[in-house]
Amino acid sequence: xxxxxxxxxxxxxxxxxxxxxMPAPPEVVFAYLSHLENxxxxxxxxxxxxxxxxxxxxxxxxLQEYAWPRPGHDILExxxxxxxxxxEVVAKERPEGAVSYRYHLAPMGTSSTRLEVSVExxxxxxxxxxxxxxxxxxxxxxxxxxxxxxxxxEARNPTPSPLAR
Numbered sequence: 001x002x003x004x005x006x007x008x009x010x011x012x013x014x015x016x017x018x019x020x021x022m023p024a025p026p027e028v029v030f031a032y033l034s035h036l037e038n039x040x041x042x043x044x045x046x047x048x049x050x051x052x053x054x055x056x057x058x059x060x061x062x063l064q065e066y067a068w069p070r071p072g073h074d075i076l077e078x079x080x081x082x083x084x085x086x087x088e089v090v091a092k093e094r095p096e097g098a099v100s101y102r103y104h105l106a107p108m109g110t111s112s113t114r115l116e117v118s119v120e121x122x123x124x125x126x127x128x129x130x131x132x133x134x135x136x137x138x139x140x141x142x143x144x145x146x147x148x149x150x151x152x153x154e155a156r157n158p159t160p161s162p163l164a165r
Contacts, residue, residue, distance in 0.1 A: 002028040011074075012123060015131045016138045019116040020145045022153050026105040026113045030084035032152055033103060033115075036062045036076060044068075049076070057081040069096065097123040117141060 021126040022029045032038055034056075039049040045068035052061040056082040065073045072095065080088035080102070102118040119141065123133075 005086075014121040014123065014134045015119065016134045017116055018138050018141050018145060019114060020142070020149065021108060022113040022115050022149050022152060023111070024113060024156060025086040025111060026107050028156070029113045029115060029152060030087065030105055033148070034078075034081070034083065034087050034157070036060075036064070036078075036089065038151075042151045043144045044147065064091070068090050085141065095124065097121055097125075115145065117145065 021162045036049045037051065039046045045066045046064060047067050048063075048065040050063045052063055052075070055061075058078055059083075060078045062076040063073060064076050065071075073090045074093040076089050076091050078088070079090050079100070080086050085105055087105075088098045088100060089103075090098070098121070100120045102120075104114075104116045104118070106114045106116075108114050119137070121134075121137070
């Protein structure tokens with residue numbers, strides 16, 4: 001898995017991008033990624049994600065519980081939904097501040113996807129070193145995307161159960 005990270009900070013907002021190559025076509029990556037209930041399987045800080053209504057796509061809302069940086073929860077809302085190319089999710093109720101995740105998916109040949117995540121944080125309190133904060137958070141997101149890649153590989157190539165013999 002290749003990855004690229006870039007970050008900038010201005011006017012109390014912190015923006016950064018993390019890009020990775022996923023070993024599956026965009027339709028497969030998007031299908032998994034857009035079911036936010038899957039977040040705990042690949043995001044190490046998330047403990048549960050529960051739909052708040054029956055909607056899918058734009059306008060869908062979820063309750064997400066997390067363990068880091070301290071146990072808590074927030075409400076996620078899907079603000080852009082264009083399968084299999086674009087998914088945007090916004091969390092406005094975190095104590096640390098609002099955050100938006102914009103997932104861009106592009107095919108790479110017939111069996112891979114370039115997944116670029118653009119993140120914008122608007123911290124509740126100004127940080128004295130936004131560059132260091134962005135570097136830490138973007139590294140954590142890169143780790144999550146590595147785990148997402150592993151989950152998608154496993155889902156596409158499940159290990160046979162020893163009981164299935």
